[in-house]
Amino acid sequence: MNNVTQTDNREEVRSRSMEALTPEIVAHIERCAADEHSESHLIGVLHKVQSHFGYLGREQMDAVAQLLRVPTAKVTGVATFYHFFRLEPRGRFVINVCLGTACYVKGAERIADRLREELGIQFGETTKDGMFSLEATRCLGTCGLAPVVMVEDKVFGDMTPDQVPALLEKHVKIWEEEKKAR
Amino acid sequence: MSDMKMINLMIDGNEVKVPENTTIMDAAELTLGIRIPRLCYHPDLSMQGSCRVCIVQVKGIPYYMASCSVNVWEGMEVQTNSPEIQQARRDIVELLLDNHPRECLTCERDGNCELQNIAYATGVRERLFEGERKRFPRETDSIAVNRNQEKCILCGRCVRTCAEVQGVFNLSQQGRGFTTEVAPAHGARMDDSVCIQCGQCINACPTAAITEHTFTDDVWRALADPKKHVVVQTAPAIRATIGEGFGLEPGTPSTGKLVTALRRLGFDRVFDTNFAADLTIVEEATELLHRFEGEGPLPLLTSCSPGWVNFLEKFYPELIPYASSCRSPMSMMSSLLKTWYAQKSGIDPKDIFVVAVMPCTAKKYESRREEFISADGIPQTDAVITTRELIWMIRNYGINFAGLPDGEFDSPLGESSGAGDIFGTTGGVMEAALRMAVEKLTGSSPEELEFTEVRAVEGLRERELKVNDDITLRVGVANGLTNAKQLLDAVVNREKEFHIIEIMACPGGCIGGGGQPYPPRGYRIFDKRLLAKRASALYEIDKGKKLRSSNHNPAIRQLYDEYLGEPGSDKAHELLHTHYEAKLPRGIR
Numbered sequence: 001m002n003n004v005t006q007t008d009n010r011e012e013v014r015s016r017s018m019e020a021l022t023p024e025i026v027a028h029i030e031r032c033a034a035d036e037h038s039e040s041h042l043i044g045v046l047h048k049v050q051s052h053f054g055y056l057g058r059e060q061m062d063a064v065a066q067l068l069r070v071p072t073a074k075v076t077g078v079a080t081f082y083h084f085f086r087l088e089p090r091g092r093f094v095i096n097v098c099l100g101t102a103c104y105v106k107g108a109e110r111i112a113d114r115l116r117e118e119l120g121i122q123f124g125e126t127t128k129d130g131m132f133s134l135e136a137t138r139c140l141g142t143c144g145l146a147p148v149v150m151v152e153d154k155v156f157g158d159m160t161p162d163q164v165p166a167l168l169e170k171h172v173k174i175w176e177e178e179k180k181a182r
Numbered sequence: 183m184s185d186m187k188m189i190n191l192m193i194d195g196n197e198v199k200v201p202e203n204t205t206i207m208d209a210a211e212l213t214l215g216i217r218i219p220r221l222c223y224h225p226d227l228s229m230q231g232s233c234r235v236c237i238v239q240v241k242g243i244p245y246y247m248a249s250c251s252v253n254v255w256e257g258m259e260v261q262t263n264s265p266e267i268q269q270a271r272r273d274i275v276e277l278l279l280d281n282h283p284r285e286c287l288t289c290e291r292d293g294n295c296e297l298q299n300i301a302y303a304t305g306v307r308e309r310l311f312e313g314e315r316k317r318f319p320r321e322t323d324s325i326a327v328n329r330n331q332e333k334c335i336l337c338g339r340c341v342r343t344c345a346e347v348q349g350v351f352n353l354s355q356q357g358r359g360f361t362t363e364v365a366p367a368h369g370a371r372m373d374d375s376v377c378i379q380c381g382q383c384i385n386a387c388p389t390a391a392i393t394e395h396t397f398t399d400d401v402w403r404a405l406a407d408p409k410k411h412v413v414v415q416t417a418p419a420i421r422a423t424i425g426e427g428f429g430l431e432p433g434t435p436s437t438g439k440l441v442t443a444l445r446r447l448g449f450d451r452v453f454d455t456n457f458a459a460d461l462t463i464v465e466e467a468t469e470l471l472h473r474f475e476g477e478g479p480l481p482l483l484t485s486c487s488p489g490w491v492n493f494l495e496k497f498y499p500e501l502i503p504y505a506s507s508c509r510s511p512m513s514m515m516s517s518l519l520k521t522w523y524a525q526k527s528g529i530d531p532k533d534i535f536v537v538a539v540m541p542c543t544a545k546k547y548e549s550r551r552e553e554f555i556s557a558d559g560i561p562q563t564d565a566v567i568t569t570r571e572l573i574w575m576i577r578n579y580g581i582n583f584a585g586l587p588d589g590e591f592d593s594p595l596g597e598s599s600g601a602g603d604i605f606g607t608t609g610g611v612m613e614a615a616l617r618m619a620v621e622k623l624t625g626s627s628p629e630e631l632e633f634t635e636v637r638a639v640e641g642l643r644e645r646e647l648k649v650n651d652d653i654t655l656r657v658g659v660a661n662g663l664t665n666a667k668q669l670l671d672a673v674v675n676r677e678k679e680f681h682i683i684e685i686m687a688c689p690g691g692c693i694g695g696g697g698q699p700y701p702p703r704g705y706r707i708f709d710k711r712l713l714a715k716r717a718s719a720l721y722e723i724d725k726g727k728k729l730r731s732s733n734h735n736p737a738i739r740q741l742y743d744e745y746l747g748e749p750g751s752d753k754a755h756e757l758l759h760t761h762y763e764a765k766l767p768r769g770i771r
Contacts, residue, residue: 008500009764058368062767065367071351071770072367072376080357 017063025049029067039070042078046085055086091126091133092178093171096150100139103147107160111147112136114161118168131175132168191258206249207236210262218262219271219300221278221388222337223250226708227346230338234274235300238262246270272304278335280311282389289333289390294700296388297335318363324372325550326379326395326543327696331363334391340364340383347689347708349664350493350769352377364391367767373547376496376769378663380489380687381543381568381696385707394543394697397565398575404535404564405448412535413451413523414444415515415595418459419541419606419692420569422719426699427573428583433715435723438588443576444539445589453595455538456602458515459614460732461741462486463601465758466508466611467618467733468749470682474623479504481658481673481680484611486510488544489687489696491762493663497771498670499764507759511605512538512545513554515595516562517757522745523595532558538566541606541695544687553760568697594737600724601732607717608661608691609637612684616657617731620649631730639714641665641689644678658683661691667771693717 018026025048032041045068049060056079065072079085097103097112116122119132126133142148145157149167156167187202191209198213207223210216222233229251237246241259246267249260261267279301286292318331336355341364345351352375356365366375383392404410421437430436444452470482485491485506494505509517516538520531538545548554549563556562567575576583590596601614613633620628635645638659647655658680660666666685672678688694690713705712729735746754 007502007762007764009766009768010500013766013768061367065770066768069770071345071354072767073352073354073356073365076367076369077354077356081355082358 013066017066020057020059020063021049021067022052025052026067029064033068038068039074042068042070042075043082046075046079050085054090055088057087057089088126089130092131092175093151094133094135096135096137096140097123098138098140098142098146098148098150099136100143100146102139102143106146108147110161111149111159111164114164115149118164131172189254189256189258191254191256191260193260194262200254203253206238206240206247206252206254206258206260209254210238210249210260216262218249219303220250221296221300221335222339224339224342224386224706224708227339227342230342233278233335233337235271235304237267237271237274239264239267268305272306275301275304276306276309276311279306279309280313281315282335283315283332285333290393291390291700295390314360316360321371322395324377324395326546327372327377327381327384327392328395329365329372329392331365331391333389334364335389336362336364337388338364339386339388340392343382343386343707347662347664348378348380348382348493348687349667349771350376350378350380350497353383374767376767378489378492378496378687379544379547379696380492380663382688382707384543384696385698385700394568394571395546396571397546397567398571400565401537401567401575404537407535409533410535411450411529411533412448412537413453413519414449414537414539415453415455415458415512415519416440416444416539417455417512417541417545417606417692418603418610418720419695419698419716420539420572421603421723422606422693422716423541423569423698424573425583426702427569427576430584431715432702432705432712433719435719436583437723438590439583439586441589441591442586443581443583446581446586447575447579449537451592451595452589453515453519454591454598454602455511455515456598456605457595457735457737458511458518459486459602459605460598460735460738461514461518461758462508462511462605463611463614463618463732464738464749465514465754466506467615467622469506469508470615470619471622472750474681480682482506482682484615484682484684485762486605486611487686487688487692488542488548490663490666490685492544492547492765493666493687493769495762495765496767497769498674499768501670501673502762502764504673505762507755507761509554509758509760510545510548511602512540512563512566513548513760514758516549516554518595518741520556520562521757522741531556532560535564536562538563539569539572540566541569541692541698542566542688543568543696545697569695569699570697573699594740597735597737598729599732599735600727600730602735603720603723603727606692606720607637608639608641608686609633609643609659609684610691610720611686612636612657612659612682614732615682615684616647616655618733619655621731621733623653624650627731636684637717638665639690639710639717642668644669644680655682656680660684661686661694662689663687689713690717693720 061075065075123136147159149156149159188199189202200209218236220236222230231248231251236249238249239261320330321328341353344353352366404412425434425436483505516536519536524531546566549566554562604610616633636659642665643659658669689708693716
């Protein structure tokens with residue numbers, strides 16, 4: 001190997017991959033990659049990436065592929081197969097409207113209509129200012145509070161369409177305070 | 183055989199006996215000669231069981247079973263062809279057709295389409311199910327391989343071929359449900375992916391969901407242009423396969439008819455890429471001998487398969503220094519056509535239009551590599567067409583290929599040794615190189631010119647060849663990149679030492695290339711019987727030649743005397759050698 005020049009791009013690809021993720025996620029992937037069936041960790045790794053970034057960006061998926069050594073086509077195949085994975089950035093607040101049976105019977109559709117109207121977006125979309133994303137979800141397991149809306153991890157029960165503007169306003173205020181703090 | 187457990191079962195009322203672990207599909211074919219229709223199944227690929235075309239009825243089982251993926255059991259009673267199962271199969275095919283464009287008449291695979299054949303065989307005579315059809319934009323601008331997902335039936339044969347045969351894993355099903363498509367990561371164009379352009383996915387596809395980027399229009403235009411001097415070169419493997427396009431028995435050597443057909447199409451000169459294959463050997467064997475003396479690293483990796491070169495650059499860039507710097511025979515030839523030949527014949531290189539007939543889709547990509555584009559922006563190889571495209575051109579022109587008299591290549595770029603011919607099959611480049619290298623190492627021609635032990639028909643071979651008491655050559659030969667990975671990993675990890683490794687991207691070598699004719703009826707892709715027949719045509723041509731070593735080709739000597747000087751000279755390096763570099767996206771191996 002003495003007169004062999006360096007033609008490898010492994011380190012370059014590797015460092016670019018590490019930059020696209022956080023040190024903590026990289027360390028997690030490296031632990032997974034050492035496993036005999038490392039590819040079986042793919043979904044778990046993608047969950048971790050999404051919970052940090054809010055979505056799976058192209059650079060992040062490429063990085064997962066390189067570091068976990070799973071073909072990139074497989075990574076994007078899995079990411080596009082499952083509804084839970086998002087390929088676009090989400091808003092600051094993700095609003096999940098439960099359309100499970102109990103909520104549906106108790107008028108979830110009308111709450112959804114009101115949210116669509118107030119926000120000017122459809123399910124799966126994000127407001128232009130990046131503040132809200134609107135999602136439909138199935139049963140959240142809080143049927144006693146039906147109909148429910150979940151914003152981030154917080155459940156709001158016994159919702160009526162008229163409560164929608166106040167719910168939104170509350171989060172706009174949080175957003176504005178966050179802005180000031182920055 | 184005696185200790186193999188046998189299973190007794192009934193198929194269509196016949197008592198049969200087959201070894202355990204035989205599938206219902208194989209049992210029906212092996213014992214009764216019943217070929218159950220199939221689409222997603224391929225014996226060389228992993229099991230998918232998704233198309234459901236091969237369903238049968240099994241007594242006591244309340245649902246239809248996919249015969250490709252269920253093993254027989256003792257006392258099983260199978261019905262392959264009741265009215266009920268025939269109707270169910272027909273419905274399944276009809277449902278596939280319902281979501282498929284009604285474009286058979288204008289489809290590139292009309293007549294070669296497995297879906298079409300199965301629709302006929304299963305008795306679909308009208309289309310009863312009318313529903314929404316999936317819509318996808320068609321990819322048309324990748325240089326070698328393009329996708330048309332509206333024709334995809336999601337059988338996954340291309341996905342499995344890319345991953346399992348080639349170790350590339352560029353394709354996967356993306357999305358879900360009705361909008362699922364087979365695509366590279368991120369749904370990227372083939373040219374922007376880790377695709378190595380080998381075209382095996384085209385061969386594996388039962389329909390026309392993946393096809394080559396065709397250049398026949400460019401060729402017709404050049405032929406019709408009186409200002410253009412249109413020359414053609416044909417790769418070693420074309421003569422072994424083109425006859426299949428005209429009903430000739432696979433393995434029929436068709437060199438003479440091929441030359442005549444090309445003249446009838448109107449090419450001004452018909453040259454043989456084999457000439458450049460001989461030239462490649464002279465340059466590459468010289469390179470090997472230099473490396474033997476310590477000038478450069480061993481093993482020497484051959485570099486004439488452009489699919490393999492792409493794989494090297496994307497998957498094993500650290501091995502680039504080991505690759506031979508020799509251009510492929512096609513690119514050597516094109517380079518000479520626009521220099522030496524142009525000069526000799528007094529034609530402005532700008533007026534020469536070089537067409538290359540190749541068994542290969544990756545050659546289309548190679549022809550557009552920036553290293554092979556002249557300063558004025560004109561590629562040295564103007565158009566690359568595959569064997570399939572040439573077959574179509576000959577048909578389009580109305581030429582009766584089978585009835586053509588034999589013609590001869592033009593001189594001097596049409597003269598070649600038998601060593602050039604065998605380039606088209608696995609082990610051929612190695613064998614050709616050995617014919618010359620052994621002579622140079624020992625000072626005399628080898629007594630036995632046929633190095634049959636390097637013919638890696640099973641896909642992968644490692645051999646030690648004793649040249650004389652002092653020299654033993656350690657060689658590796660692989661075709662299909664999953665096989666090649668084993669040799670490459672051994673080199674990367676320094677587990678094994680080789681002097682020379684020949685790698686062909688496609689199974690069987692160029693005779694199994696991504697641009698070769700779709701298998702005739704009775705054969706399938708990767709079919710060892712078909713590959714053996716095609717290879718035998720090349721060995722037959724080689725045997726029939728007086729001239730069998732590249733370095734004894736007088737036309738090659740003339741080229742060095744008149745133009746290049748010595749093998750490995752500066753001029754030779756300028757015109758016949760190249761360089762490689764790591765390419766992105768990097769493949770995961």
